Every structure is written in structure tokens, then in C-alpha cells.
Amino acid sequence: MDKKIWRAVPVKLVKLLRFIGEMAEVKGYSAFIVGGFVRDRILGVKNFDVDIVIEGDAIDFSRSFADEVKGALVVHHKFGTATVVMPWSIAKDKRFKVDIATARKERYRAPAALPDVEFSSLRDDLYRRDFTINAMAIALSRDSFGQFIDFFDGLGDIRKGVVSVLHKGSFIDDPTRIFRAVRFEQRFGFRIDKHTEDLIKTAIDEDMFGRTERQRIRDELILMLNERDPVKAVMRMHQLDELRFIHPNIKIGKDLKRLFKSIKERYDWYMTSPLKAKNLDLWLIYLMALLSDLDKKGVRDLCGKFVFSRNDKIRLISCKDSCDKILQFLSRKKHLRPSEIYKRLRPLSCETILFMMAKAKGDKVKARIGDFLMKSKDVKIKAKGMDLKRMGLKEGPAIGRILGQILCAKIDGEVSSKSEELTYARRLL
Numbered sequence: 001m002d003k004k005i006w007r008a009v010p011v012k013l014v015k016l017l018r019f020i021g022e023m024a025e026v027k028g029y030s031a032f033i034v035g036g037f038v039r040d041r042i043l044g045v046k047n048f049d050v051d052i053v054i055e056g057d058a059i060d061f062s063r064s065f066a067d068e069v070k071g072a073l074v075v076h077h078k079f080g081t082a083t084v085v086m087p088w089s090i091a092k093d094k095r096f097k098v099d100i101a102t103a104r105k106e107r108y109r110a111p112a113a114l115p116d117v118e119f120s121s122l123r124d125d126l127y128r129r130d131f132t133i134n135a136m137a138i139a140l141s142r143d144s145f146g147q148f149i150d151f152f153d154g155l156g157d158i159r160k161g162v163v164s165v166l167h168k169g170s171f172i173d174d175p176t177r178i179f180r181a182v183r184f185e186q187r188f189g190f191r192i193d194k195h196t197e198d199l200i201k202t203a204i205d206e207d208m209f210g211r212t213e214r215q216r217i218r219d220e221l222i223l224m225l226n227e228r229d230p231v232k233a234v235m236r237m238h239q240l241d242e243l244r245f246i247h248p249n250i251k252i253g254k255d256l257k258r259l260f261k262s263i264k265e266r267y268d269w270y271m272t273s274p275l276k277a278k279n280l281d282l283w284l285i286y287l288m289a290l291l292s293d294l295d296k297k298g299v300r301d302l303c304g305k306f307v308f309s310r311n312d313k314i315r316l317i318s319c320k321d322s323c324d325k326i327l328q329f330l331s332r333k334k335h336l337r338p339s340e341i342y343k344r345l346r347p348l349s350c351e352t353i354l355f356m357m358a359k360a361k362g363d364k365v366k367a368r369i370g371d372f373l374m375k376s377k378d379v380k381i382k383a384k385g386m387d388l389k390r391m392g393l394k395e396g397p398a399i400g401r402i403l404g405q406i407l408c409a410k411i412d413g414e415v416s417s418k419s420e421e422l423t424y425a426r427r428l429l
Contacts, residue, residue: 005041005138005148012088013048020052020098021140023065029056032122032137032149039133042158043188050098053125053137058082058102065100080104080119104128123151130177131184131196132157132164162193171203175212178203178242179220186232200240209245218306221246225283225290231260234290247302251293259289262358270354275373280350284312288319288355296320319352327356330365339408341368342376376411382418383425391422391429402428 006014017033024031032053040047054061059075062082066073071086080102088096105124126135132154139147148155157164163185171177178200185192192200209217224233237243238252263285270280291299299320303313326344330336345353357369383406385399393399406424409415415424 017140022142025141029054031140034137035134038136038138052100053103055103055122058100062100130180161190163190164193165196171199175203175208176216176220182233182236183224214306222283225286230286231257249294266354266358284351285355315349315351323356330368337412338376339411341372342411345372379411381407381410381421383421
């Protein structure tokens, strides 16, 4: 087991974990790496998310650790947790995050409420987690480094390919674990065991989602839509009758499956093209598809209910407001000038544009959107307002209108150089 866990883990990360274990020991504490890192190492999945549990004072340890690695420290005193962000080449953005928590147990005063925290042992800390496959640990102390700890047979459940809760009150305490159960089941090709599925159905029948903070449901939905193949999780949620807690009018069928597949194809095309100006929120494009059968008011109400950010809300409502009208316009048989397409697509987010491209029925519409993204979207003109003033035009909205007309002419291929732009401007004047 030890050799399998450490296989393919960078030597630099192993050294860091040894350092954490030794540093905790000097302070009289015990350190363990827990959760997803352990699970994914057993499964052979790459995962460098480092969650450390300290039997001792995690905040005291984190302060010392942050000083040693010259990292930034964020402390959450109420929960006895801290995050250290350190400069490190192993991470893509050269910033590596280590989450550190005091071993604790949790008590829920009411169903679906946030827990009260009491510091405790590693066993209690693992027992409070969601599923057995996430309740394993590896010791980091010098004498026991690499020792595998599995109080609740998470390894057995991994071998059987099942997702199983640790105790019968798990979904009552935290209903968002239902989303996580589906997410892990579909991600790993596991199955939710019968006992766990019965508990899910009981929690759903008792309307536990109605007592849960909506922001937490939103966050779980986003995580689900960020999965490699989210349509499987969506279909499973539909089977468990969970989607009605997002919105009762969400409809699931073959059309949605096809749309999800098309979205992934369009996204992959965009991210591998020379465009790749920025990373897109792929989950948001999937959510646009999931909300296809809602009207504008339904989308607006959902955004308010789940407290989506202002930017996400704008993109979702804009998509609902524009998508069908623009697709109808783009499907016209007559020739459309590139500037006509530009005027309609340029105000929209890239997520909305790719969603429309995925939803479009005909190749002609897809090609028109693709041409906009590849050829028109980032066209700029060299003429400036000052150039127009030198021609005698006074300050005012007319300058903006003429610059807009020059841009359209450039998009349509009528002008190219700055001198041609200015000649075109003189003709307009």
C-alpha cells in the first residue's frame, strides 16, 4: 500500500510532507494528510490538494509553517483552520496551497445547520467526513511516516467501487453531501450503496434542501458541472429527484444530453484554437443548457434564490434574453455582412456565444459564429477621435458613431490601413 500511495508523487512534495510531519513533532503535535489526496493516490489519480490535520493547535502550527516557507497565511479561528499559500514551482501558477486544520468533531444543533466545532482526535475528525472513501489518512510523523490509517474501511469501499456514508444522520446534518455522493459516484464509476441511497431518498422526502443555505447548494451545483462528464451526474440527480430543488421546470432528456456533448466539443475547439484569450467558465455554459426550458423570469428568480454573483447573473440572463433571437437571425439564408453579425455577438460573453454555437442546428450558423470568433471579435481600428476632430468634427456622439462605422467597414474588408480608415471617414463626413 505504501509504495502505491507514493508512486508518481513528486519528490519535492514528499519532502514537504516530511517537513510538515517533523515540524509538527517538534511542537509536540501529530500531523496527517487526509481526504482526497489519500483517496486519489489509491485510485492512481493525480491530486496535489494537500489537506493536513493536526492533533494539536493547527493555527499555532500554521503560523510557524507559513514563516518557514515564506507563505501567506489566512486563519479561521472559529473552526481552528488555516490556509498557507506558498510560492512553489510544483503548482501551475507558482502558488501552492496547504489547508491545515485542528482535528475536530462536529455537533449539529439542527438539521442542515452549520456545525458547532469541538477539537478532538484524528478518528473523530475522520468520522465527521462525508464518505468512507474520503475518511482515510496517512501519518506524517518521522517514525510513522507513510503509515496508512483507515478506521472505517474506505479502502474496502474503493475496492468494491461503492460510495458509502459514515453514519445514518450524514445527509440530515449536511444535505449538500447528496450532491457530493452523486459527483463521486459518477467521477469514479462507482455506485452509491443501497443503505446510502435509502438515506438520500429519506433526506429528499423530508425536504432537507429547503433548510440548507442556498449558497451551499449553488457551490455544489457548480462543482458538479465542473466535472469531466457532468451529464452523467445530472442524469443521476434527475433519477434521485434532486433537480427539483434547483428548479421544478428543469427538463431532462436526449436533447439535453446532445447539447452537453456539443458544448464540450465547442469548448475544446475554442480552448485549442489560437483564440484562447482566457479561460472560460465551462460550468456556466452547462448551466445555460440546464436552464434552457426556463423563461427569463425563471432564470432571474433562480439567480436571486441561489445568490449567484452579479457577473454570473448578467451572463445567464443575457443568454436567455438573446440566444433564440440571435440564432434565428443567424439562420437567415441571405448573405449577412460580418459587421451585422459582429453587432449582435460582440456585446455577449464568450460563454453565451459558445452556448449558441453548441445549440445551433445548422452548419451555416455554427460557421458564422466561428468566423466571428476567429476573424471579427478582436478587430481594432487605428483611427482615433482626435483624427476626426482634426477633420473639423466637434466633440460629441457623432465621433463615436463614425468610429463605429469605420470599424464595421474594416470588419467587412472595405478598409485595412489607417490611411484608408481616414479616407473612409472623410467620405462619411
